Amino acid sequence: MPVQSGQANYLVTEKVIKRFDETTAVDEVSLSIAQGEIFALLGSSGCGKSTLLRMLAGFETPTSGRIMLGGQDVANFPPYQRPINMMFQSYALFPHLDIWENVAFGLKREGMPKDQIKQRVGEMLDLVQLGAYAKRKPHQLSGGQQQRVALARSLAKRPKLLLLDEPLGALDKKLREQTQFELVNIIEQVGVTCVMVTHDQEEAMTMANRIAVMSKGRVLQVGSPEEIYEYPSNRFVADFIGQVNMFEGRLTVDEPDRCAASTGIGDIHVGHGISGTLNMPVAVAVRPEKIEISKDKPSVSYNLFTGTVKEIAYFGSYNTYIVLTESGQKVKVTCANTDRQEQSSITWEDKVFFWWNDTAAVVLRD
Numbered sequence: 001m002p003v004q005s006g007q008a009n010y011l012v013t014e015k016v017i018k019r020f021d022e023t024t025a026v027d028e029v030s031l032s033i034a035q036g037e038i039f040a041l042l043g044s045s046g047c048g049k050s051t052l053l054r055m056l057a058g059f060e061t062p063t064s065g066r067i068m069l070g071g072q073d074v075a076n077f078p079p080y081q082r083p084i085n086m087m088f089q090s091y092a093l094f095p096h097l098d099i100w101e102n103v104a105f106g107l108k109r110e111g112m113p114k115d116q117i118k119q120r121v122g123e124m125l126d127l128v129q130l131g132a133y134a135k136r137k138p139h140q141l142s143g144g145q146q147q148r149v150a151l152a153r154s155l156a157k158r159p160k161l162l163l164l165d166e167p168l169g170a171l172d173k174k175l176r177e178q179t180q181f182e183l184v185n186i187i188e189q190v191g192v193t194c195v196m197v198t199h200d201q202e203e204a205m206t207m208a209n210r211i212a213v214m215s216k217g218r219v220l221q222v223g224s225p226e227e228i229y230e231y232p233s234n235r236f237v238a239d240f241i242g243q244v245n246m247f248e249g250r251l252t253v254d255e256p257d258r259c260a261a262s263t264g265i266g267d268i269h270v271g272h273g274i275s276g277t278l279n280m281p282v283a284v285a286v287r288p289e290k291i292e293i294s295k296d297k298p299s300v301s302y303n304l305f306t307g308t309v310k311e312i313a314y315f316g317s318y319n320t321y322i323v324l325t326e327s328g329q330k331v332k333v334t335c336a337n338t339d340r341q342e343q344s345s346i347t348w349e350d351k352v353f354f355w356w357n358d359t360a361a362v363v364l365r366d
Contacts, residue, residue, distance in 0.1 A: 003037050006105050007034065007035040007070070008034050008035075008107070008159070008255070009032045009033075009068075010034055010035035010037075010068075010069070010070060010193055011031075011032075011033040011035060011056075011067075011068070011069055011161060011193060011195070012030075012031065012032050012033070012067075012068040013029055013030055013032055013040075013052075013056075013065065013066070013068075014030055014065055014067075015028045015029070015064070015065045015066075015182060016028070016052070016055065016062050016064075016065035016066070016075075016365055017028045017029075017062060017063045017078060018048075018051050018052075018055060018062055018063050019058060019063045019066045019067055019138050020320040022291060023165065024045060024170070024217050025048050025051040025217055026048045026051050026052050026055070026062075026217050027124070027216070027217035027218045027220050028065070028218070029048075029052060029065075029217075029339075030216070030219075031121045031212060031219065031222065031320050033193065033195065034068075034193075035193050036185050036188075036191050036192075036193055036332050037193060037194070037209045037210065038184065038187060038188075038194045038207055038208050038265070039194065039195050039196070039208060039209065039212070040195075040196050040197075040198060040203075040208035040210070040213075040263060041195065041196070041197045041198075041203035041212050041214060042198055042199070042201060042204040042211050042212065042214065042238075042240075043189050043213060043214035043215055044197065044199055044215070044240075045199060045213050046326075047214040047216065047217070048214055048216070048217040048218075049214050050112065050165065050197055050303055051059050052214075053163055053165060053195065053197045055067065055075070056084065056161070056163055056195060057079055057084055057086045057363055058077055058078055058079035058081075058082050058084070059079060059080070059165050060075070060185055061075070061076060062101050069082070069083070069084075069160060069161060070160060070229070072295075073351070079112045082134055082161075083159050083160040083161065083218050084159050084160065084161045084162075084163060085106075085154040085155070085157055085159040085161075085162055085163070086154070086162075086163040086164075086165065086290050087150050087151060087153075087154040087162070087163070087165065088150075088162050088165050089107075089144050089166040089167070089169045090182070090213065090230065091138075091140040091147060091149070091150035092150070093139065093140050093146060093149060093150060093206055093315060094138075095138055095139060096137075097137075098134065098135050098136060098137055099125070099130060099133055099134050099135070099136055099137075099138070099141070099149050100121055100125070100134040100135065102118075102138070102149060103125060103149065103221075104117050104122045104123050104152055104156070105153065105343070106153065106156060106157050107121070108156065109121060109212065110157070113336050116175040117193070117272075121134075121282050122212070123154065123217070124152040124153075125152060125203065127152065127155070127186060127189065127190070128148035128149070128152045128186060128245055130145060130147070130148055130149060130152070133145065135184055140325055141337065142175075142177060143171050143172075143180070144175050144179050144344055145249045146184075146307035147167065147171065147179060147183075147357075148179075148182070148233045149276045151167075151183065151186060155186075155190055155192065155331045158192075159192060159207060160192070160193065161192070161194075161195065162187065162192045162193065162194045162195075162304060163194075163197075164194060164195070164197065165196075165197050166196075166197060166198055166199070167181065167183065168198075168200075168203060169185070169198075169200075176200075176203070177206075180203060180206045180207050181206070183207065184206075184207050189353075193230075193232050196208065198218065201242065202241070203240050204225070205225040205228075205241075208337050209223060209224065210222060210223060210224055211223065211224075213236075213240060214230060215236055215240075220225065220233065220234060220236055221233045221237045228241055229241050229242055230362075231362060232285065232362060232364065233364075233366070234364055234365075234366035235283055235285075235364050235366060238283075238285040238362065238364060242287060243287065243288050243332060243334075244285050244286070244287055244288075245285070245286045245287075245288060245291070245332055246283050247261070247263040247264065247265060247284040247286070247329070248263060248264065248281070248282075248283050248284065249261040249262050249263030249264070249268070249281075249282060249283075249284065250280065250281055250282065251274070251276050251277070251279060251280050251281075251347050251363075252267070252273070252278065252279075253269075253278075254273050254274060254276050254277075254278060255273050256273045257272065257273060257274060258270065258271055258272065258322045258358070259272065259273050259274055259363055261284050261363065263284060264325075264327040264328075264329055265305050265325045265327050265329055265331075266305055268284045268303060268361060268363070269303055269358045269362075269363045270358055270363050271358035272356075272363070273357075273361075274363050274365065276365060277315075280365070281363065282363070282365055283363070283364045284355055284361050284363055284364075284365050285361065285362045285363075286361045286362075288320070288332040288333050288334040289318075289334045289335075289336075290353070290356050290357070290360035290361075291331070291333045291334075291354050291356045291360070292345075292354065292355050292356065293321055293333045293335075293353070293354045294353055294354075295312075295344065295345065295346060295350055295351070295352055295353070296353070297353050298353060298355060300355050302358070303356050303357070303358060303361075304353060304354075304355040305325060305331075305353070305354055305355065306325070306326070306351065306352070306353055306354075307322055307323035307324050307325040307331060307351075307354065308323065308324050308349060308350070308351055308352070309321055309322070309324075309346060309347065309349060309350045309352055310321055310322050310323070310330070310348070310349075311322045311348075312346070312347070312348060316337070317336065317337055317356065318337055319332050319334065319335050319337060320333070320334050320336060321333045321346065321352075322334070323352060323354055328345075331354060333354055
């Protein structure tokens with residue numbers, strides 16, 4: 001999705017570190033986020049993403065480093081002095097207040113005139129399409145509706161920065177998928193800059209303009225969803241985002257437009273160079289959906305291998321095959337089911353060929 005035009009370095013973290021006693025939760029994180037961008041911090045539990053979000057919100061103070069918002073260092077500002085609002089996974093709605101009062105709560109605390117509060121709350125409820133539910137209590141709404149109320153309340157004060165902590169984590173899978181697009185549309189309508197924390201890679205890929213993949217307190221790669229998925233910079237990112245086959249080996253050819261590696265399943269040819277050193281250890285990463293499979297030998301001259309089908313799983317829109325090679329490595333292959341009546345002729349214990357184009361793989365050094 002395109003980033004709305006705005007200041008390029010609107011939110012900047014400069015070598016931010018957060019230590020808890022002897023533990024470094026956030027380790028020299030430097031990020032630059034554009035105005036109007038939806039930016040995701042993605043990683044598994046304990047990677048430091050929530051601690052970083054809490055520092056942006058002001059709930060934690062950095063051990064060192066700067067947090068710049070619109071050119072101003074806010075690292076030592078308390079939460080109430082920051083033009084920032086945070087929406088929690090639990091939504092934190094007041095159960096004794098109706099929806100209208102929940103959205104109006106922060107505006108009343110600020111002392112906004114009653115007529116302005118009425119107008120602003122009406123605008124926010126219309127924005128999230130809940131105007132008809134204004135007098136209901138939170139328990140009378142679905143999980144998705146409660147999530148939109150929490151978003152309306154977060155946006156009512158017109159923050160410069162919106163922080164989302166696992167925004168859809170409390171919803172079931174189907175509702176979460178539906179709500180992802182609704183949430184993005186609302187945020188883009190308002191034009192607010194947004195940083196979200198999630199451990200769900202699909203959520204990050206669907207909602208964010210750019211993603212920072214974190215592990216052990218550090219940012220390993222920043223890029224668009226396509227860049228992160230198609231061009232991972234290291235083994236961790238390749239393995240964390242989506243599914244991947246990793247073939248360990250050594251570099252045997254390295255030219256500007258191509259390279260090759262000797263691996264346990266054979267020689268693999270890749271359509272890009274890495275400017276490495278011959279015989280250095282590398283990993284070749286290939287996504288399962290980029291691999292072709294057949295019982296008949298194809299007319300290809302390289303990246304062609306053989307194995308035995310050990311597992312088959314049907315997922316509706318695609319089939320997954322686990323192929324065991326002669327070297328003992330298991331290779332995952334996924335094939336789209338494009339025909340409702342399609343019945344694959346491949347079954348358990350079949351001897352098969354599998355192959356991929358030289359542009360399908362990425363060579364990783366780290």
